[in-house]
Amino acid sequence: MDFSFKHIVASKIMPSIKDVKHLQIPLREISLATNGFAKENLIGEGGLGPVYKGISKKHGSIAVKRLVYRQILGQGDKEFKTEIALLSKYKHENIVSLRGFCDKDGEKILVYRYESNGSLNEHLNDENLTWIQRLWICLDAARGLQYLHDNVGSQLGIFHRDVKSPNILLDEDWKAKISDFGLPRARPANMQGSFLFSYPCGTEGYIDPDYCNNGYLTQKSNVYSFGVVLWEVLCGRLAYVPSYNTMMTV
The missing domain is CATH 1.10.510.10 (Transferase(Phosphotransferase) domain 1)
Structure with missing residues (x-):
């Protein structure tokens, strides 16, 4: 794949920070929703880190994926940005719904609609x-x-x-x-x-x-x-x- 093709694809799928600013969720709000990332709210371990269930006043039942620090330093950062880019732009009833994200205070967190029957x-x-x-x-x-x-x-x-x-x-x-x-x-x-x-x-x-x-x-x-x-x-x-x-x- 040549540079021009990469540039075309990137420009079509990667929104700028301004484009997804409305999806930013304060860390305090996420922490409150998950009771401080309490162990009793832990519902799974993904490839990038733990996933918690939470209740948000604004978003209702949510699933919170918290990237672990060692992976943020490597591939995890790229995957974090890719997931935000795709799910913020492309919507379908059979694609998981992204509610927002947090990229502040050393945290990288993805927030989804909670799917109650699991995987x-x-x-x-x-x-x-x-x-x-x-x-x-x-x-x-x-x-x-x-x-x-x-x-x-x-x-x-x-x-x-x-x-x-x-x-x-x-x-x-x-x-x-x-x-x-x-x-x-x-x-x-x-x-x-x-x-x-x-x-x-x-x-x-x-x-x-x-x-x-x-x-x-x-x-x-x-x-x-x-x-x-x-x-x-x-x-x-x-x-x-x-x-x-x-x-x-x-």
Whole structure:
């Protein structure tokens, strides 16, 4: 990808600080919402840090992702900015909703709408989750991916790069929403082709083998990962599980 293409893509997806200023949330407000990031409000550990549930007077129920310091110094800072850039600009009912962020006092925090049924991987073996519900969850996730691939402003297509069941969240009505937008890459929607990466990113078990082995990322890479998710929903279990301190395919 040459410089001119990078410049075009960056100008289309990366808003300036002024563009997202309205999304800034004071640290004090976030701290109050989570009771000072209390342990009892901890609901998960993401790749960039802990996630807390909170109640905000302005935003209602929220999920708060607090980036840990060691990752802010490295790739985490880039992922933080990428997620704000994408989610502040592109909206869809099957994409997680960003409520705001905090980038003050040494903190980097992302605030989302809280999805009360957690992530898809938590319900794969839930006998109470009917086949109709499973079908709708898969269709919702597929619509979210289609929006990213083909319909983002009719100008860009987004390659997510980490499609997996833990990154598909479920709201109170079991509507699926794709989350975790720190790794995506964008290309003009009318451009066919691929990206070449020296170090492919993603999660073992879900990552496209061709992308992993050759470094070429295409739209089909996301489709492969989504196929693994469909397998998990059908079989009611994770496709890749830890065993004896190693990872093995089921």
